[in-house]
Amino acid sequence: MDQAAGLRVLLAGGTGLVGAHALTMLLASPKVAQVVSLVRRPTGQQHPKLLELVVDFATLVALPPDVRVDAVLCALGTTRKDAGSDTAFQDVDLKYVVAVAKAARKAGATFFGGVSSVGADSTSRRLYLKTKGMMEDYVTTLDFTSRHFLRPSLLLGARTQDRPLERFFQALAPVIGPFLGGRLEKYRPIPAKVVAAALVTTASQPAIGGVRTHEYSAIRSLAGL
Secondary structure, three states: OOHHHOEEEEEEOOOOHHHHHHHHHHHHOOOEEEEEEEEOOOOOOOOOOEEEEEOOOOOOOOOOOOOOOOEEEEOOOOOHHHHOOHHHHHHHHHHHHHHHHHHHHHOOOOEEEEEOOOOOOOOOOOHHHHHHHHHHHHHHHOOOOEEEEEOOOOEEOOOOOOOHHHHHHHHHHHHHHHHOOHHHHHHOOEEHHHHHHHHHHHHHOOOOOEEEEEOHHHHHHHOOO
16 A cells, blocks of 8 residues: 555554554544454444454454555553453453454554563563563564564553552552663553554554564653653
8 A cells, every 4th residue: 555645554452541542543643544443342433534343353363355454553451350360361462462463464464563561571470471472472473574562561541440459550650650760761650642652653654674672761752752
């Protein structure tokens, strides 16, 4: 596609904390011609640029044959507690992300941008970090020209789910943030809206081949801060 006509972007996770901001930004961007939003159930949202597709992520193999995209942005994610089991958590944060990436590639996407986590490492003993690392490793093997992984620490913002521990650390963020400098800077809490802005920016940048990871400072830079 001639990018002068605008990008066609596939978005997964557009109802979540980061994804909802990303969807709003994509729809407002003059660089974006169409947003194909994958959802589990209809949201009722309407916009001239928006094509909402209701899918079962567990069985997703391909997009409808008439849907073509240039880039895929993935903000799918949950927690072990919300998912209910290790397997259910890995279904969302690994299996579903990979399924979306594969379907997007079949539909023409050459760029993948995804939300991972600071400390992501497929060899980690911690389930969350190991799963995020496995996701990065697997997507890296897929035939995209460019792959960008954002690695934020604690996300700041209002969630629909009640997560008491997360609310506690969000309240502490203004206090602990200034003390996280140098090597610890990557652990600074960051607003979900900033992560979303960075995610959207990566898709509209000139293609840079290979794999890039972005932590706190790089995420803020991509967001224009």
